[in-house]
Amino acid sequence: MPVLEREIGRFQTFLQGQGLKLTSERASLVREIFATHYHFEADELLFKMKEKSVKISRATIYRTLELLVKSGMVRRVHLGEDHYHYEHVSGNSHHDHLICTTCGAVIEFHDSTLEARQREICERKRFTPTFHNLQILGICESCSKKGELPDAPDRVKMIQLGALQLRK
Amino acid sequence: MPVLEREIGRFQTFLQGQGLKLTSERASLVREIFATHYHFEADELLFKMKEKSVKISRATIYRTLELLVKSGMVRRVHLGEDHYHYEHVSGNSHHDHLICTTCGAVIEFHDSTLEARQREICERKRFTPTFHNLQILGICESCSKKGELPDAPDRVKMIQLGALQLRK
DNA sequence: CCAGCAATTGAGACTCAGTCGCAACTCATG
DNA sequence: CATGAGTTGCGACTGAGTCTCAATTGCTGG
Numbered sequence: 001m002p003v004l005e006r007e008i009g010r011f012q013t014f015l016q017g018q019g020l021k022l023t024s025e026r027a028s029l030v031r032e033i034f035a036t037h038y039h040f041e042a043d044e045l046l047f048k049m050k051e052k053s054v055k056i057s058r059a060t061i062y063r064t065l066e067l068l069v070k071s072g073m074v075r076r077v078h079l080g081e082d083h084y085h086y087e088h089v090s091g092n093s094h095h096d097h098l099i100c101t102t103c104g105a106v107i108e109f110h111d112s113t114l115e116a117r118q119r120e121i122c123e124r125k126r127f128t129p130t131f132h133n134l135q136i137l138g139i140c141e142s143c144s145k146k147g148e149l150p151d152a153p154d155r156v157k158m159i160q161l162g163a164l165q166l167r168k
Numbered sequence: 169m170p171v172l173e174r175e176i177g178r179f180q181t182f183l184q185g186q187g188l189k190l191t192s193e194r195a196s197l198v199r200e201i202f203a204t205h206y207h208f209e210a211d212e213l214l215f216k217m218k219e220k221s222v223k224i225s226r227a228t229i230y231r232t233l234e235l236l237v238k239s240g241m242v243r244r245v246h247l248g249e250d251h252y253h254y255e256h257v258s259g260n261s262h263h264d265h266l267i268c269t270t271c272g273a274v275i276e277f278h279d280s281t282l283e284a285r286q287r288e289i290c291e292r293k294r295f296t297p298t299f300h301n302l303q304i305l306g307i308c309e310s311c312s313k314k315g316e317l318p319d320a321p322d323r324v325k326m327i328q329l330g331a332l333q334l335r336k
Numbered sequence: 337c338c339a340g341c342a343a344t345t346g347a348g349a350c351t352c353a354g355t356c357g358c359a360a361c362t363c364a365t366g
Numbered sequence: 367c368a369t370g371a372g373t374t375g376c377g378a379c380t381g382a383g384t385c386t387c388a389a390t391t392g393c394t395g396g
Binding site for chain 1: 309
């Protein structure tokens with residue numbers, strides 16, 4: 001997997017710039033994270049590493065995630081639950097999320113018109129934007145076909161309440 | 169304060185519709201929440217009630233906030249920290265947030281062009297939106313005048329890391 | 337107007353994500 | 367081969383939010 005090794009190299013460069021070291025624990029985490037093309041939680045990562053018999057502590061996972069976020073290779077996202085999710089930043093593709101409140105599906109999208117408008121708003125408010133985070137909650141195509149619509153308003157409230165347990 | 173009493177009435181109507189009761193605790197919380205024209209945390213509310221010698225437990229605060237979110241009178245927002253903030257929904261004015269990563273200021277805005285574009289994106293993805301949440305992080309006008317700009321990228325990462333303690 | 341019961345409350349135990357302190361360890365460098 | 371900066375795992379800790387349960391309160395029908 002040459003891509004994974006390249007990411008490990010990127011991380012190493014970042015670490016060295018900070019006077020830090022690339023350890024085997026950090027390398028396996030990067031490998032795992034960049035092999036997962038989806039949002040994940042810190043504890044999921046811990047579990048997966050255990051599954052693969054890679055011995056690594058929770059503290060190290062959190063510490064490494066922090067470094068990866070600092071390096072810009074991973075970002076933290078809010079997905080409607082009351083704790084963080086993470087996703088790796090593949091190249092430079094910023095995107096936002098449509099979150100289905102019925103089945104928990106997360107659909108990524110990028111729209112430059114939207115982003116341009118955001119910049120206009122910031123300009124008008126004399127605000128210098130550096131980062132943003134947009135989640136649109138609603139019902140995905142397959143759920144609305146299944147007629148899950150009537151339940152929607154309650155589900156949104158549930159996600160607002162943080163009560164929705166996605167993928168569980 | 170006739171406005172506050174009207175909100176209490178709205179809440180009572182909602183509660184009665186659910187076979188629930190308006191208690192003095194719930195009424196004082198609504199009064200406090202709608203007197204605060206800003207985002208707040210659950211524990212802030214607890215503290216303020218203690219200050220005013222209104223005896224109310226933490227469990228009740230959380231339970232009442234849940235009911236208020238269900239009723240649509242209050243919404244839960246993410247403001248870059250690792251726990252929720254709440255704000256009352258005044259009338260029907262939906263808005264999003266510009267969050268200054270230097271001073272912690274939160275600027276509200278509403279832009280119908282932006283919202284229209286979001287609806288277009290959803291249509292294209294055959295997604296039925298019901299709610300959304302947009303935070304733009306950056307530097308507010310007064311902070312950039314003070315020349316706080318160079319620090320910005322780090323601050324964004326800090327907020328991404330959840331390490332930034334706003335207003336504390 | 338009051339009995340009765342469902343809804344509500346407070347207190348404190350609990351959960352769970354995330355953090356911290358610390359002793360043990362690694363490993364490059366002098 | 368000693369030094370020391372950086373790293374690790376462990377387990378204790380924190381803090382937001384939830385749950386349980388016994389005691390209490392507010393509404394409603396008689």
